Amino acid sequence: RLTRHFYTKSIGDLKDLAGLDIEISEYFTQVYLASESLNQDLEIKHLVEVYLQDFYETSGFADFSDAILTTAVKISHNPICSYRLIRRAIYLLRHLVLRASFFRIFQSKMARKIFHFFLENGWPSNRDSIESNFAILSIQQAHAFDVDQFANGLLATVQTNCTFDSISCHELRQDMASQIQWLEKAIEKAENDGKTSVPFLKLLLRKAINKHNNVFDADTMLDLQSPCFDRELKHIPGDSKTAKKVHTILYETLQGKQSVAASVPRTNYWRHWALCSGKNFQTEEEKSQLFCWYEFKAHPRFQIGPVKMEFLNRDPDMVQIYEILSEKETLDLIRNTSATMLPSSVQHIDMPIREDQLDPYEKKSRTSVNSWLPRSVDLIASRKIEAITGLHVAREIDSELLQVASYTVGGVFQPHHDELVQEDKDLPGQRIATFMFYFNEVELGGRTSFPFLGVAATPATGSAIFWYNLYTDGYSDPMVDHGACPVIMGEKWSANKWIHEQTQFLDRKCTLKRKERFQIPCNGVVR
Numbered sequence: 001r002l003t004r005h006f007y008t009k010s011i012g013d014l015k016d017l018a019g020l021d022i023e024i025s026e027y028f029t030q031v032y033l034a035s036e037s038l039n040q041d042l043e044i045k046h047l048v049e050v051y052l053q054d055f056y057e058t059s060g061f062a063d064f065s066d067a068i069l070t071t072a073v074k075i076s077h078n079p080i081c082s083y084r085l086i087r088r089a090i091y092l093l094r095h096l097v098l099r100a101s102f103f104r105i106f107q108s109k110m111a112r113k114i115f116h117f118f119l120e121n122g123w124p125s126n127r128d129s130i131e132s133n134f135a136i137l138s139i140q141q142a143h144a145f146d147v148d149q150f151a152n153g154l155l156a157t158v159q160t161n162c163t164f165d166s167i168s169c170h171e172l173r174q175d176m177a178s179q180i181q182w183l184e185k186a187i188e189k190a191e192n193d194g195k196t197s198v199p200f201l202k203l204l205l206r207k208a209i210n211k212h213n214n215v216f217d218a219d220t221m222l223d224l225q226s227p228c229f230d231r232e233l234k235h236i237p238g239d240s241k242t243a244k245k246v247h248t249i250l251y252e253t254l255q256g257k258q259s260v261a262a263s264v265p266r267t268n269y270w271r272h273w274a275l276c277s278g279k280n281f282q283t284e285e286e287k288s289q290l291f292c293w294y295e296f297k298a299h300p301r302f303q304i305g306p307v308k309m310e311f312l313n314r315d316p317d318m319v320q321i322y323e324i325l326s327e328k329e330t331l332d333l334i335r336n337t338s339a340t341m342l343p344s345s346v347q348h349i350d351m352p353i354r355e356d357q358l359d360p361y362e363k364k365s366r367t368s369v370n371s372w373l374p375r376s377v378d379l380i381a382s383r384k385i386e387a388i389t390g391l392h393v394a395r396e397i398d399s400e401l402l403q404v405a406s407y408t409v410g411g412v413f414q415p416h417h418d419e420l421v422q423e424d425k426d427l428p429g430q431r432i433a434t435f436m437f438y439f440n441e442v443e444l445g446g447r448t449s450f451p452f453l454g455v456a457a458t459p460a461t462g463s464a465i466f467w468y469n470l471y472t473d474g475y476s477d478p479m480v481d482h483g484a485c486p487v488i489m490g491e492k493w494s495a496n497k498w499i500h501e502q503t504q505f506l507d508r509k510c511t512l513k514r515k516e517r518f519q520i521p522c523n524g525v526v527r
């Protein structure tokens with residue numbers, strides 16, 4: 001193997017770890033119940049107890065609605081279970097295995113299996129720990145999840161069996177308001193689970209409140225990134241419960257639950273997050289232009305098998321095309337990709353605010369793994385894109401290789417524009433259009449939001465979304481910024497086909513008129 005596992009970003013790697021963890025726990029349970037051998041080393045015995053308690057507290061009782069999925073999949077699909085799993089591996093399992101007597105006591109196939117697994121794939125590292133924190137905080141931030149409910153396992157509308165313990169709550173503390181809320185939760189949890197020192201947490205909380213009150217400024221309260229509460233906090237237990245987070249106020253404003261002075265910034269982050277949790281900002285007038293239809297004219301083949309299409313937006317036109325790939329085709333493409341995925345990078349990021357003003361967890365603009373499929377593999381998909389869009393796609397000069405990406409729980413791609421920033425001389429022109437497939441349905445979250453259009457697309461198996469990135473004059477259309485919302489539960493597989501402008505020139509003529517848009521026809525008719 002050339003690469004280590006990416007436990008927090010790659011769903012396959014995470015499932016591997018979950019599978020191993022289940023086997024380990026079953027084995028430890030047997031040993032613990034059956035033999036006296038653990039009494040030879042009381043420290044190991046204690047570590048095994050702690051490990052098992054952690055396992056049974058979370059994954060051990062994993063019992064989610066879908067009976068078809070294996071336990072390892074259910075665990076990797078749940079952000080809280082996955083978070084606890086990664087920590088169990090980093091802090092508890094490593095401790096255990098590194099003890100000199102481990103292999104003496106567990107001279108078994110299982111011990112060798114553990115050893116080989118981590119030798120081959122690498123230990124979950126400090127980096128995995130940071131990334132899993134980031135994942136949880138992305139979910140919390142985008143959805144304004146209440147700390148109390150989130151810590152007790154509520155994910156939007158789904159109550160799960162996994163919860164955060166006092167150690168997790170302590171680790172999840174961030175700046176200001178979030179820090180205070182997580183620390184209060186950590187104290188509450190520590191009073192019951194005894195895993196962390198309550199006086200220590202109280203000290204941290206006192207410090208956090210002082211810091212908050214020092215930084216808090218009522219006049220600039222509604223500034224863009226204020227991570228504060230809406231007032232100074234008193235040093236009395238539970239005071240923060242009656243204060244509102246400025247984040248929450250802004251969020252509720254966008255949700256339409258509150259109206260706040262016009263000074264509230266409407267940056268695309270806030271809109272992005274609100275879109276992620278189901279809000280829509282299109283006007284009634286805009287909505288009245290949307291419809292779905294059977295397309296049977298774009299290509300002769302659609303005469304006998306029309307495709308289901310839907311306008312999600314007009315001007316710029318953005319469509320979702322349904323059931324364009326069969327389930328088998330999506331599974332084949334996933335299978336062809338899985339072995340070669342590496343963490344995604346970005347060429348640039350179109351941010352409304354400067355990088356140094358961002359919270360640490362906003363800095364990671366794209367947390368997924370991806371890889372590119374050879375042209376021979378994506379040919380069927382490319383031909384379908386050609387039939388639907390009327391663009392040239394299949395040849396080397398027409399488009400980039402199909403980029404398949406997958407996201408685990410908490411995986412995001414912050415809002416950005418798909419245009420190429422540094423024009424690559426080898427590539428024939430700008431990315432005139434994007435055709436993006438969804439290979440699966442996401443259990444919860446994972447939409448693609450278009451903050452400026454005020455609409456988000458929902459992943460549906462075998463469907464795709466399509467839009468033009470450029471005006472007909474060749475300049476980029478800023479309205480089609482878009483971002484991937486955090487996956488709350490499940491996993492997400494999508495694939496981008498970036499179509500280049502050069503070979504389209506006979507069919508998509510450029511114009512001298514400024515800022516005119518390409519239109520997507522409905523059975524040959526444009527507006």
Ligand SMILES: O=C(O)CCC(=O)C(=O)O
Nearest residue numbers: 413447448483484494496
């Ligand atoms: O996966 C998504 O929803 C969006 C991905 C995207 O925008 C990209 O890869 O450029």
Ligand SMILES: [Fe+2]
Nearest residue numbers: 416417418482
């Ligand atoms: Fe994109």
